[in-house]
Amino acid sequence: MEKLKVVVVSNDIDAKINIKNLLNDESIAISGFLEYDSMTNLKIFGYNPDVAILIYDRREGQIYEIAAQVYEQLQGTSVILLSEDIDIDILKKAMQHGVKQVLPLKTTSQELKEAVYKSYNLEKKRLSDNAACKNTRSKVICFFGGKGGTGKTTIAVNTAVQLALSGKKTVIIDADLQFGDVTVLLDLDPKDTIYELSREKGDMSIDVVKSMLSLHSSGLDVLAAPKSPELSEYINEKTLEMIINTIRPYYEYIIVDLPPGFNDTTIAVIENSDIVNLVASVDIVALRNAKICFGILEALRQRDKIALILNKSADGIIEKKDFETILNLETRICLPDDTKTVLASLNKGIPFIMGMPKSTISKLIQAYVKTL
Numbered sequence: 001m002e003k004l005k006v007v008v009v010s011n012d013i014d015a016k017i018n019i020k021n022l023l024n025d026e027s028i029a030i031s032g033f034l035e036y037d038s039m040t041n042l043k044i045f046g047y048n049p050d051v052a053i054l055i056y057d058r059r060e061g062q063i064y065e066i067a068a069q070v071y072e073q074l075q076g077t078s079v080i081l082l083s084e085d086i087d088i089d090i091l092k093k094a095m096q097h098g099v100k101q102v103l104p105l106k107t108t109s110q111e112l113k114e115a116v117y118k119s120y121n122l123e124k125k126r127l128s129d130n131a132a133c134k135n136t137r138s139k140v141i142c143f144f145g146g147k148g149g150t151g152k153t154t155i156a157v158n159t160a161v162q163l164a165l166s167g168k169k170t171v172i173i174d175a176d177l178q179f180g181d182v183t184v185l186l187d188l189d190p191k192d193t194i195y196e197l198s199r200e201k202g203d204m205s206i207d208v209v210k211s212m213l214s215l216h217s218s219g220l221d222v223l224a225a226p227k228s229p230e231l232s233e234y235i236n237e238k239t240l241e242m243i244i245n246t247i248r249p250y251y252e253y254i255i256v257d258l259p260p261g262f263n264d265t266t267i268a269v270i271e272n273s274d275i276v277n278l279v280a281s282v283d284i285v286a287l288r289n290a291k292i293c294f295g296i297l298e299a300l301r302q303r304d305k306i307a308l309i310l311n312k313s314a315d316g317i318i319e320k321k322d323f324e325t326i327l328n329l330e331t332r333i334c335l336p337d338d339t340k341t342v343l344a345s346l347n348k349g350i351p352f353i354m355g356m357p358k359s360t361i362s363k364l365i366q367a368y369v370k371t372l
């Protein structure tokens with residue numbers, strides 16, 4: 001077996017010698033001893049070790065930055081932190097910055113070797129998990145419309161949940177940055193949102209995005225909208241484009257729920273989507289609005305991606321075929337007006353596709369999802 005390459009970082013020469021003695025093992029090779037300075041992370045990158053052991057010294061605030069940079073940019077290298085005393089604060093910060101193991105400085109040889117092997121294996125697993133998902137052909141599907149209240153969010157959420165329930169690796173991004181309500185429909189209380197993600201320093205990576213996601217019981221990953229409307233200012237079209245491109249290789253389906261109307265961010269999402277679901281309720285105002293949206297999407301050269309989704313269909317003057325004739329587009333799905341089912345699911349915080357899978361509206365979405 002090839003030896004595991006380890007680098008040790010500390011400003012204390014005795015501590016380094018101590019680690020060298022503790023790691024006396026035929027399967028482990030110490031390839032470098034480094035000090036803390038402005039180049040430490042670059043030097044670690046240069047060694048490209050399997051494990052970097054950072055010895056914590058309270059004067060070294062940069063230690064967490066180094067750990068985070070190694071975690072994000074040097075896939076295959078795991079970080080172990082050794083500290084004279086360990087408290088909750090150190091443990092919490094270490095975890096947040098991608099450190100795999102935290103050990104007391106006065107550790108035994110066996111404990112240290114076990115930590116080296118364990119963190120090496122954890123990092124290998126992270127790499128293979130990422131590789132397994134990577135390069136799956138992903139589809140980005142957004143739900144759009146010129147009007148609020150047509151059912152974009154309701155249909156986006158139920159579609160996403162059904163995809164996740166069928167075992168597809170799926171994420172939903174709530175890109176209604178001011179009034180996003182995806183987490184309300186899913187009864188989730190997210191810690192982090194797209195806002196916290198946009199405030200992250202450094203390059204965006206799949207690990208950073210994943211750390212901001214909430215997991216729904218269906219297996220669906222959720223990137224929530226900001227918790228307050230004014231925070232939407234901090235997120236622009238570049239952020240959304242970057243998020244979609246970063247997660248694309250890791251998901252089979254990326255569902256994006258959009259706010260009504262055209263602005264820089266909705267246009268960026270539309271341009272980065274494979275399918276643009278134009279959602280309209282079946283009434284005269286919605287028909288006029290859908291026609292205007294259709295014209296704009298055509299001008300943006302997005303016509304080929306458009307799929308028409310009709311919602312809240314009931315007996316009335318306007319029918320599905322009026323939409324099809326005027327837009328010269330076939331309807332992908334036409335969902336009935338079913339306040340009872342939709343409201344009950346809202347009140348319970350369980351999407352109807354899960355809570356009432358036998359209802360007509362659920363069956364129509366299940367059939368639609370099979371065609372995606």
Ligand SMILES: Nc1ncnc2c1ncn2[C@@H]1O[C@H](COP(=O)(O)OP(=O)(O)O)[C@@H](O)[C@H]1O
Pocket residue numbers: 145147148149150151152153154155311312313335336337338339340342343346361
């Ligand atoms: N098929 C339907 N039947 C009855 N009510 C519906 C239906 N679809 C959506 N609704 C309700 O219409 C309102 C608007 O839906 P929502 O999904 O939030 O629309 P949007 O995201 O387009 O603003 C919500 O109260 C929702 O519960």
Ligand SMILES: [Mg+2]
Pocket residue numbers: 152153154176181258259
């Ligand atoms: Mg909505």
